[in-house]
Amino acid sequence: MKSAKVIIIGAGPVGTFAAYCLAEYGIETLVLESESTCETDMRASTFHPSTLKYLDNLNLADELIEKGLKAPIFQYRIRSTDEVLEFNLQELDDVLDFPFRLQCEQYKFARMLAGKLDRHRHSSVLFNRKLINFSEGNNKVTLDVDHHGTSEQYQCDYLIGADGANSIVRRNLGIEFSGFTYEEKFFTLSTQKPLENYFSNLSYVNYVSDPEEWFVLLKAPSAWRILVPVPQTLDDKAIKSNDYVSDIFTRVLNSCDPIETIHRTIYRVHQRVVNKMRYGRIMLAGDSAHLNNPLGGFGMNGGLHDAWNLAEKLDGIINQKNDEDLLNLYDRQRRTVMNDFIQKQTIRNKKMIEETGDANYSSEWMRMRNLHENENERRDYMLRQSMTQSLINEAAIK
Numbered sequence: 001m002k003s004a005k006v007i008i009i010g011a012g013p014v015g016t017f018a019a020y021c022l023a024e025y026g027i028e029t030l031v032l033e034s035e036s037t038c039e040t041d042m043r044a045s046t047f048h049p050s051t052l053k054y055l056d057n058l059n060l061a062d063e064l065i066e067k068g069l070k071a072p073i074f075q076y077r078i079r080s081t082d083e084v085l086e087f088n089l090q091e092l093d094d095v096l097d098f099p100f101r102l103q104c105e106q107y108k109f110a111r112m113l114a115g116k117l118d119r120h121r122h123s124s125v126l127f128n129r130k131l132i133n134f135s136e137g138n139n140k141v142t143l144d145v146d147h148h149g150t151s152e153q154y155q156c157d158y159l160i161g162a163d164g165a166n167s168i169v170r171r172n173l174g175i176e177f178s179g180f181t182y183e184e185k186f187f188t189l190s191t192q193k194p195l196e197n198y199f200s201n202l203s204y205v206n207y208v209s210d211p212e213e214w215f216v217l218l219k220a221p222s223a224w225r226i227l228v229p230v231p232q233t234l235d236d237k238a239i240k241s242n243d244y245v246s247d248i249f250t251r252v253l254n255s256c257d258p259i260e261t262i263h264r265t266i267y268r269v270h271q272r273v274v275n276k277m278r279y280g281r282i283m284l285a286g287d288s289a290h291l292n293n294p295l296g297g298f299g300m301n302g303g304l305h306d307a308w309n310l311a312e313k314l315d316g317i318i319n320q321k322n323d324e325d326l327l328n329l330y331d332r333q334r335r336t337v338m339n340d341f342i343q344k345q346t347i348r349n350k351k352m353i354e355e356t357g358d359a360n361y362s363s364e365w366m367r368m369r370n371l372h373e374n375e376n377e378r379r380d381y382m383l384r385q386s387m388t389q390s391l392i393n394e395a396a397i398k
């Protein structure tokens with residue numbers, strides 16, 4: 001039977017980052033991933049300043065920054081009037097070491113870390129290993145894993161489920177995952193066409209409000225990405241059809257130019273948080289523990305903040321012989337951030353993007369206009385949106 005001090009299920013951004021943090025603490029860590037590689041996943045493309053600071057502590061930030069685009073400015077726009085509220089993170093350069101969002105595809109991050117883990121003396125990643133079942137007893141967790149149809153057994157002192165939204169770790173433990181699923185589907189399209197030519201003064205991160213059809217426009221190094229809501233009643237084949245896609249571009253860009261796409265992906269989007277992130281020697285991190293809409297770019301970043309927090313706690317327990325009660329602190333700190341900040345803020349961001357911006361409308365937009373004009377409120381808002389404030393709040397939870 002193969003063993004490691006900590007085994008992590010899932011080589012997504014959260015699993016690979018948790019493993020790297022632990023390996024740097026000198027803790028022997030193994031990552032098991034069901035796929036044959038870190039998938040070319042186009043979901044997350046934003047790394048917030050607070051996350052870049054964590055990466056910098058491990059000398060990872062510069063290498064990732066080289067792979068991405070710096071986006072100091074994010075914009076909110078009213079589609080019908082082209083009114084723009086612009087937030088510039090450079091205004092916070094007195095408190096942020098990295099006063100910009102980094103636009104970079106999440107798979108580039110996971111692959112960069114998987115490569116480092118393989119070369120690290122305290123860690124490794126095994127692909128084509130699918131967790132099937134596990135049990136806890138005698139201060140150990142024992143795992144049954146499928147490897148190309150052959151059953152393998154593994155053992156560890158601590159197990160981390162970073163196995164995404166459909167987490168088998170969460171489901172086998174019977175942990176509640178309450179919340180709701182949005183009615184509409186979220187459709188993302190990627191294109192190499194220079195979409196900045198279709199708008200005035202477009203930044204790399206744009207949230208465009210409209211009650212009929214809001215959209216998000218994000219620049220990643222490999223492509224421009226558009227996110228639009230689509231009715232749940234339409235079937236996926238119809239949504240991905242050339243006619244439907246070309247109609248979206250015609251409306252969004254206000255132009256009949258033909259636009260070629262390199263990705264078309266449909267997502268169901270949820271707002272959910274587990275009722276516990278720790279269960280004995282087993283912990284959840286990332287999407288296995290919390291899901292939110294992508295408006296604000298908090299999902300992966302929140303998971304990376306879980307990974308950092310959990311690695312610190314495991315270092316305290318394994319290397320410094322602290323009490324295992326620290327794992328309950330992980331649960332309290334991270335679930336509080338999820339419930340009190342990330343869930344509320346993402347729901348609010350969605351409410352704002354669905355509004356008209358009409359001055360008579362008692363709306364999130366009116367609140368945002370007022371906030372934007374006031375320097376202190378604008379700064380506070382950017383501290384929240386850069387996920388800096390949530391880490392300050394987290395540290396205050398004992």
Ligand SMILES: Cc1cc2nc3c(=O)[nH]c(=O)nc-3n(C[C@H](O)[C@H](O)[C@H](O)COP(=O)(O)OP(=O)(O)OC[C@H]3O[C@@H](n4cnc5c(N)ncnc54)[C@H](O)[C@@H]3O)c2cc1C
Nearest residue numbers: 010012014034043044045046131164286287297299300301
């Ligand atoms: C359209 C969209 C845009 C987004 N944009 C952003 C953004 O800009 N910023 C942001 O912060 N977040 C964003 N998110 C959210 C982000 O993509 C997720 O939060 C992030 O991928 C979660 O990472 P993870 O490592 O927890 O899970 P995942 O990325 O889902 O990785 C889980 C891994 O576990 C593996 N696995 C699953 N089951 C098993 C098993 N039984 N055995 C072994 N391995 C297993 C999977 O193969 C996978 O590799 C977006 C989401 C969507 C839908």
